[in-house]
Amino acid sequence: MKNRKNPLLIFSVPALLVLSAWLFFMQSTASWDLFRDNWFMTVVMIFGSFIAGASSEGGGAIAYPAMTLLFNIEPDVARNFSFAIQSVGMTFASIWIIISRIKIETNYLFLAGIGGFFGIIFGTFFITPLIKPDFTKMMFVSFWLSFGIALWIVNFVNSRKTRQELPVLNRYQKIELLMVGVVGGIFSSVLGNGLDICTFSYVVLKYGLSEKIATPTSVILMASNAIIGFILHTFFLDTMQTEAINYWLVCIPVVIFGAPLGAFVINRIGRKKIALLLIIIIITQFFTALYVIRPGLELGLFSLMIFLTGIVLFFVLTKTNHYSNGSPKSKQ
Numbered sequence: 001m002k003n004r005k006n007p008l009l010i011f012s013v014p015a016l017l018v019l020s021a022w023l024f025f026m027q028s029t030a031s032w033d034l035f036r037d038n039w040f041m042t043v044v045m046i047f048g049s050f051i052a053g054a055s056s057e058g059g060g061a062i063a064y065p066a067m068t069l070l071f072n073i074e075p076d077v078a079r080n081f082s083f084a085i086q087s088v089g090m091t092f093a094s095i096w097i098i099i100s101r102i103k104i105e106t107n108y109l110f111l112a113g114i115g116g117f118f119g120i121i122f123g124t125f126f127i128t129p130l131i132k133p134d135f136t137k138m139m140f141v142s143f144w145l146s147f148g149i150a151l152w153i154v155n156f157v158n159s160r161k162t163r164q165e166l167p168v169l170n171r172y173q174k175i176e177l178l179m180v181g182v183v184g185g186i187f188s189s190v191l192g193n194g195l196d197i198c199t200f201s202y203v204v205l206k207y208g209l210s211e212k213i214a215t216p217t218s219v220i221l222m223a224s225n226a227i228i229g230f231i232l233h234t235f236f237l238d239t240m241q242t243e244a245i246n247y248w249l250v251c252i253p254v255v256i257f258g259a260p261l262g263a264f265v266i267n268r269i270g271r272k273k274i275a276l277l278l279i280i281i282i283i284t285q286f287f288t289a290l291y292v293i294r295p296g297l298e299l300g301l302f303s304l305m306i307f308l309t310g311i312v313l314f315f316v317l318t319k320t321n322h323y324s325n326g327s328p329k330s331k332q
Helices: 002-028 034-054 059-071 075-099 106-130 133-157 173-191 195-206 212-234 244-247 252-266 269-294 299-325
Strands: none
Touching: 002 075, 002 244, 002 252, 034 059, 034 075, 034 212, 034 244, 034 252, 034 269, 059 075, 059 195, 059 269, 075 133, 075 173, 075 212, 075 244, 075 252, 106 173, 106 195, 106 212, 133 173, 133 195, 133 269, 133 299, 173 195, 173 212, 195 212, 212 252
């Protein structure tokens, strides 16, 4: 039918405009040699951009551990690159989600988005300067490993009902979701990624929101957060490194199409496959971090504490699902 072609035609307009601007810049500045030294990032983002559009983990969740763990790139460079590349890739994924009328949860988007806005600003100025690189990396992978275990249990061990939208939230629940957004924004300020994962886990585990609804909503959330991070480091703090920009330039044409492709594909497979994809990514990140960082006793205990904290937190959230409408539901 003719209407089915419309989303692709609409999407092609901004895609061609950005791609043309990129080609003009690369040619006019004779920047093609950047591919010779930075080609590995293009390869990383072929996979990372697809994951960005297909899951609640943005491209930064692939780029950051790959850059810091595999290629020994400084964490602040990896973070700023994550902001820059997600501001393109996840924005185009968001455009595809909107024009294709893929269902999202607007209350989740609005409340978590406001929280994420304040969280990333606060974290950028007050939290990021205090975090040691190795502790940051292990904190990230340890916490999300606990989320992966919880996600596995609720999807493949315990049967659960899912909903297509959040229930009517009372004032306390709205504030709670907003504060989860703040925490996610702080994670983003440190790692270049976090708002999407943090809020995704909250709405899926507490309210039973279907991954097929939560995933595209989290993609749009992380796109907005990445743009804010990119603006902060480029125009306010002047901390966007030349190295990060060079990596960005060799990845732009990949992510323009890779992230929307992920959003397209993921809308056509079951929610358990989405969950399994997330679990595989989380486990891979954790064991890669262990192999590369080889944490000592102090860092190992810190990682264990973060992991156990996550286990308690996520299972408490799962249990409170019975009360997610503001009044208890009878157990069956």
